[in-house]
Amino acid sequence: MAPRFTVTYFIRAADAAEAKSRALDIALEQTVEIPRHVVPKGYVEEEILGRLESLETDPNSRQGFLATISYSEDDIGGDFLQFLNIVFGNSSIKPGLKVEDIGLSPGILDLCKGPRHGIAGLRARAGIGESPLLMSAIKPVGLSTKELARLAHDFALGGMHYVKDDHGLVDQKTSPFDERLKACVEAVGEANARSGAKTGFVPNVTGPANAIIERAKQAQEAGAGGIMIAPALAGYDVIRTLAADPDFTLPIVSHPAFSGANVVSPDCGFSHRTFFGTLHRLMGADAVIYPNFGGRFGFTREECVSIADACSVELGGVKTIVPAPGGGMTLNRVAEMRETYGNDIMYLVGGALLEQDNLVEACQRLCDAVNA
Amino acid sequence: MAPRFTVTYFIRAADAAEAKSRALDIALEQTVEIPRHVVPKGYVEEEILGRLESLETDPNSRQGFLATISYSEDDIGGDFLQFLNIVFGNSSIKPGLKVEDIGLSPGILDLCKGPRHGIAGLRARAGIGESPLLMSAIKPVGLSTKELARLAHDFALGGMHYVKDDHGLVDQKTSPFDERLKACVEAVGEANARSGAKTGFVPNVTGPANAIIERAKQAQEAGAGGIMIAPALAGYDVIRTLAADPDFTLPIVSHPAFSGANVVSPDCGFSHRTFFGTLHRLMGADAVIYPNFGGRFGFTREECVSIADACSVELGGVKTIVPAPGGGMTLNRVAEMRETYGNDIMYLVGGALLEQDNLVEACQRLCDAVNA
Numbered sequence: 001m002a003p004r005f006t007v008t009y010f011i012r013a014a015d016a017a018e019a020k021s022r023a024l025d026i027a028l029e030q031t032v033e034i035p036r037h038v039v040p041k042g043y044v045e046e047e048i049l050g051r052l053e054s055l056e057t058d059p060n061s062r063q064g065f066l067a068t069i070s071y072s073e074d075d076i077g078g079d080f081l082q083f084l085n086i087v088f089g090n091s092s093i094k095p096g097l098k099v100e101d102i103g104l105s106p107g108i109l110d111l112c113k114g115p116r117h118g119i120a121g122l123r124a125r126a127g128i129g130e131s132p133l134l135m136s137a138i139k140p141v142g143l144s145t146k147e148l149a150r151l152a153h154d155f156a157l158g159g160m161h162y163v164k165d166d167h168g169l170v171d172q173k174t175s176p177f178d179e180r181l182k183a184c185v186e187a188v189g190e191a192n193a194r195s196g197a198k199t200g201f202v203p204n205v206t207g208p209a210n211a212i213i214e215r216a217k218q219a220q221e222a223g224a225g226g227i228m229i230a231p232a233l234a235g236y237d238v239i240r241t242l243a244a245d246p247d248f249t250l251p252i253v254s255h256p257a258f259s260g261a262n263v264v265s266p267d268c269g270f271s272h273r274t275f276f277g278t279l280h281r282l283m284g285a286d287a288v289i290y291p292n293f294g295g296r297f298g299f300t301r302e303e304c305v306s307i308a309d310a311c312s313v314e315l316g317g318v319k320t321i322v323p324a325p326g327g328g329m330t331l332n333r334v335a336e337m338r339e340t341y342g343n344d345i346m347y348l349v350g351g352a353l354l355e356q357d358n359l360v361e362a363c364q365r366l367c368d369a370v371n372a
Numbered sequence: 373m374a375p376r377f378t379v380t381y382f383i384r385a386a387d388a389a390e391a392k393s394r395a396l397d398i399a400l401e402q403t404v405e406i407p408r409h410v411v412p413k414g415y416v417e418e419e420i421l422g423r424l425e426s427l428e429t430d431p432n433s434r435q436g437f438l439a440t441i442s443y444s445e446d447d448i449g450g451d452f453l454q455f456l457n458i459v460f461g462n463s464s465i466k467p468g469l470k471v472e473d474i475g476l477s478p479g480i481l482d483l484c485k486g487p488r489h490g491i492a493g494l495r496a497r498a499g500i501g502e503s504p505l506l507m508s509a510i511k512p513v514g515l516s517t518k519e520l521a522r523l524a525h526d527f528a529l530g531g532m533h534y535v536k537d538d539h540g541l542v543d544q545k546t547s548p549f550d551e552r553l554k555a556c557v558e559a560v561g562e563a564n565a566r567s568g569a570k571t572g573f574v575p576n577v578t579g580p581a582n583a584i585i586e587r588a589k590q591a592q593e594a595g596a597g598g599i600m601i602a603p604a605l606a607g608y609d610v611i612r613t614l615a616a617d618p619d620f621t622l623p624i625v626s627h628p629a630f631s632g633a634n635v636v637s638p639d640c641g642f643s644h645r646t647f648f649g650t651l652h653r654l655m656g657a658d659a660v661i662y663p664n665f666g667g668r669f670g671f672t673r674e675e676c677v678s679i680a681d682a683c684s685v686e687l688g689g690v691k692t693i694v695p696a697p698g699g700g701m702t703l704n705r706v707a708e709m710r711e712t713y714g715n716d717i718m719y720l721v722g723g724a725l726l727e728q729d730n731l732v733e734a735c736q737r738l739c740d741a742v743n744a
Contacts, residue, residue, distance in 0.1 A: 029668070032512035033538060034723040039512065043546075048514035075513060077544035081578045081605040085540060085629050089602070090699075092632030093669050140404035140411065141447060142420035166405060168457060172449035174415075206453045209613040210585050230461070233453040235607020236630075241581040257457050258608075260464030265637035291465055296401070298467050327462075351406040 001047060004070040006103035007087050012064040012096030012267065016055065023052050023067035026097070029090050031075055047072045062266070066100060073107035080111055080237050084279075092268065099270045102278050109316040112282040116243050117251045118319030119312075119344060122286055125225065125251065126161035127198040132338075132370050133322060133346035134159065135202075135253075135287075136353055136363070138184065139166035145175040149183035151359065156191035156199035158353075158363020163188060164228050165204035166350070167255045177203070177215070185223045200225010202253055206234060216242050219250065226251040231283060232259035243284025253324065254285035264298065272303040277310020280321065287324045287346050292337070295328030301340060308341055322346045331362075334369040373419060376442040378475035379459050384436040384468030384639065388427065395424050395439035398469070401462050403447055419444045434638070438472060445479035452483055452609050456651075464640065471642045474650050481688040484654040488615050489623045490691030491684075491716060494658055497597065497623065498533035499570040504710075504742050505694060505718035506531065507574075507625075507659075508725055508735070510556065511538035517547040521555040523731065528563035528571035530725075530735020534659075535560060536600050537576035538722070539627045549575070549587070557595045572597010574625055578606060588614050591622065598623040603655060604631035615656025625696065626657035636670065644675040649682020652693065659696045659718050664709070667700030673712060680713055694718045703734075706741040 009026060013019035024036075027050030032039050039045050053068045076083050088099050117125070122133055138151040148169070155163040163184070171177040181203050188201045205215045205227045212234055219227050227250055229239055242248045256276070262269040269275070272290075280288040288311065291297030293304045308323040323341065326348030337345065347370055356362035381398060385391035396408075399422030404411050411417050426440045447458050460471050489497070494505055510523040520541070527535040535556070543549040553575050560573045577587045577599045584606055591599050599622055603611055614620045628648070634641040641647070644662075652660040660683065663669030665676045680695040695713065698720030709717065719742055728734035 025668070031540065032514070033540065034512050034726055038723070038727050040515070044512055044514035048512065074544060074546070075540070077542040079542040079578055080580075081602070082540065082542040084605055085578075085602070088632075089539065089605075089629035090632075092630050093628060093636060093663055094632065095636045095670050140406050140416055140420065142404070142416035143412070167461065168403065168405065168447070168454065170449040170451040170454040172446060174446070206451055206457075207609075208452075209607055209609040213582050230453070230457070233456055233461075233608055235581055235610065236605055237579075237581040238607065256465060257461035258464050260460075260462075260466065261633040261637065261641040264465060264467045264640050265633065268636050269633040296397070297465050351410070354406055355410050 002073040003105040003107055004072050005105040005108050006053060006068050006070045007099060008066055008068045008101040010058060010062065010064055010098040010100050011067050016065065019065035019067065020055055023055055023069065026050065026067070026091050027052055027069050030086050031071065033090070047074055064096070073105055076107065076111070078111060080240050083108060083111065084236055095267050098268060099274055101271070101274055104316050109318065112240060112318070113244055113284065114281055114318030115252070115284045115286045115321055116249065117286045119322040120320070122251055122322055125198065125200060128161065130343055132343050133161050134367060134370060135162040135164060135324060135346050135348050136160045137164050137166045137350040139169070139350065139354070141166065141168045141172060142174055145180045145183045148175055148180060149187040152184040152201060153187035153191045154359040155363055156188045156197065157195055158360040159197065159367035160199060160363055162200050162202050162226060164202035164253060167204050167228065167230060167257050169204050170206050181219060181222050181224065189223070202226040202228050204228045206230070209235070212238055213241065217248060220248060224250060226253055228253040228255050230255040230257040232262070233257060236283065239283040239285050251286040252284060253287045253289065254280050254283070255289050256291070271306070272299065273306035273310035276307040278315070281311065281315055281318050285321060287322045289324045289326055289348060291327035292325030292329055294333065297327050305340060308345070312344060324348045326350065331366055331369055334366070338370070374445040375477040375479055376444050377477040377480050378425060378440050378442045379471060380438055380440045380473040382430060382434065382436055382470040382472050383439050388437065391437035391439065392427055395427055395441065398422065398439070398463050399424055399441050402458050403443065405462070419446055436468070445477055448479065448483070450483060452612050455480060455483065456608055467639050470640060471646055473643070473646055476688050481690065484612060484690070485616055485656065486653055486690030487624070487656045487658040487693055488621065489658045491694040492692070494623055494694055497570065497572060500533065502715055504715050505533050506739060506742060507534040507536060507696060507718050507720045508532045509536050509538045509722040511541070511722065511726070513538065513540045513544060514546055517552045517555045520547055520552060521559040524556040524573060525559035525563045526731040527735055528560045528569065529567055530732040531569065531739035532571060532735055534572050534574050534598060536574035536625060539576050539600065539602060539629050541576050542578050553591060553594050553596065561595070574598040574600050576600045578602070581607070584610055585613065589620060592620060596622060598625055600625040600627050602627040602629040604634070605629060608655065611655040611657050623658040624656060625659045625661060626652050626655070627661050628663070643678070644671065645678035645682035648679040650687070653683065653687055653690050657693060659694045661696045661698055661720060663699035664697030664701055666705065669699050677712060680717070684716060696720045698722065703738055703741055706738070710742070
């Protein structure tokens with residue numbers, strides 16, 4: 001028998017009998033997808049079929065239950081997308097089900113080596129100790145490459161450790177990818193030469209499915225300090241493939257674009273910690289961007305803390321990654337964020353800095369506040 | 373000024389003022405992502421910034437409004453993932469927002485040529501006229517290649533037009549991808565030789581991000597009759613890239629695994645018709661699998677009909693595709709499905725056939741019922 005990993009699902013149900021029936025359905029749906037009475041005896045029934053390991057009333061007082069189902073590593077066939085498919089492929093389409101937690105097994109950890117750098121590597125590359133990381137974004141779409149490169153320069157000179165493309169910057173005619181990549185790497189390099197810092201430029205990597213991996217490598221060759229990818233758009237194996245590629249050595253920042261439905265509804269998708277924490281670590285993201293509480297989005301402080309915890313909790317040796325809460329963050333929020341996250345955080349501040357007359361000074365004020 | 377496309381959002385809001393404020397937030401969030409008062413005058417404000425075109429009370433009596441926002445083709449930069457990002461990237465993370473409809477523009481249609489075959493091509497390849505298509509799936513995971521190939525043979529001999537891998541079949545040791553592909557193409561070929569039919573084998577294409585496109589081409593070289601891809605896992609540009617590749621000529625079947633959160637909640641994601649209809653046509657899927665009403669999933673008849681309508685409605689010249697409702701379909705459901713969908717449907721029946729003692733005869737009964 002192969003080792004088994006587990007998935008704990010929240011199941012909306014009126015009573016334990018309904019919950020058990022739904023849990024057994026999940027075990028069937030996620031693996032053999034045929035009626036129970038025709039599941040072949042022997043290997044398929046004993047190994048491949050999901051197995052209900054426990055069922056309990058939801059401890060968080062939701063109208064439902066927590067069911068833990070185990071799946072064999074033999075279900076996965078060494079394929080990360082198939083791992084996600086087993087976790088929640090078809091069952092994602094059934095309302096009133098949510099993935100609460102995932103319990104790993106040796107084979108899954110072997111398939112998902114996790115991030116190359118993690119928070120320690122991001123700090124080392126930025127040349128800092130155990131203090132918070134700072135990242136900002138050049139924007140908006142529609143500015144010329146020259147204007148965007150100027151912003152990248154000023155963010156770097158102001159002390160941001162990483163300067164990323166806005167996730168809407170792709171290959172627009174006002175600032176083509178190749179041109180912007182080159183200009184921003186140069187601009188950040190000039191700022192570093194003046195300041196002695198080691199700021200890295202992080203381009204947004206997207207594009208046709210057969211070009212994404214190549215663009216990531218192009219960014220590395222051009223001297224970028226990392227890359228950003230939105231896995232819900234580009235595909236959930238792209239980050240894992242790059243993080244496992246011995247020829248690719250840049251840190252990877254994950255962007256949450258298009259992933260919202262996976263977390264915002266109480267009735268479907270994933271718990272915040274599992275989606276932004278566990279899955280992103282398994283994918284190999286070094287930093288995970290998500291909307292901070294109290295900004296433009298609806299995440300609660302508790303949900304955000306659960307993400308940060310999942311970024312650093314022991315996970316079979318997978319490196320600790322850095323939570324990068326953003327979305328309407330301002331200088332006034334720093335004290336609260338420090339109290340919430342401590343030092344193991346990447347402050348992602350964009351618009352609030354771009355509002356200031358002097359961008360370099362605005363960045364410096366932010367850095368001072370963060371390191372106060 | 374470039375042509376503009378539109379997205380109509382359902383916005384949960386107590387009154388028109390709140391809805392307008394949320395709509396203007398979307399226009400900002402999806403494009404420039406900086407505070408409104410620092411949006412640069414001129415090109416950025418006039419072209420790049422989303423523009424609220426209309427706002428009306430929701431005609432379907434939900435507690436909210438419909439807002440139509442236009443976006444410039446200049447926002448897209450020729451990148452399909454960026455198109456999806458503009459449609460619903462960050463806003464997907466805000467609860468109480470749903471994409472109801474998308475209105476295309478010439479540039480988007482140029483970027484998304486749509487499917488190569490469509491329903492007409494799927495029928496032509498199967499050698500049938502304007503009658504319904506039939507597809508089944510070999511399963512479960514855990515069977516040997518020999519057992520799975522035998523099922524493929526019998527499905528083909530029984531009259532199914534397409535025989536696909538279960539979407540959980542990847543590269544498991546019990547049936548490695550290469551071995552299964554070869555064996556099933558041969559088995560279906562033998563059945564075709566006996567019956568004179570033109571059944572096609574449709575392998576499930578997944579795997580590492582840098583291998584998916586290659587596996588699709590491998591399937592073509594091996595003589596497959598199509599491929600199946602789950603875009604919510606593999607990435608939303610994979611199908612488009614393959615459909616646009618002059619060297620790739622197989623039909624593409626889309627599988628809904630992992631996409632559920634995009635549709636099941638009334639409070640986030642997409643309308644059923646836009647996600648499974650419009651987006652899949654734009655991606656270039658020839659057939660789109662989704663859960664039928666009255667099966668194991670919760671879609672209503674009305675939602676399913678809206679998907680089928682969106683598969684065939686005029687869409688700037690993009691080919692009509694075939695809805696492939698599945699998920700617990702049985703022989704007893706055929707009459708109701710015929711009445712609901714007419715002839716422009718691909719019946720996807722799996723488990724109900726595998727329950728029967730004689731698979732070939734069970735398929736024949738299904739074919740007879742469908743064509744009665």
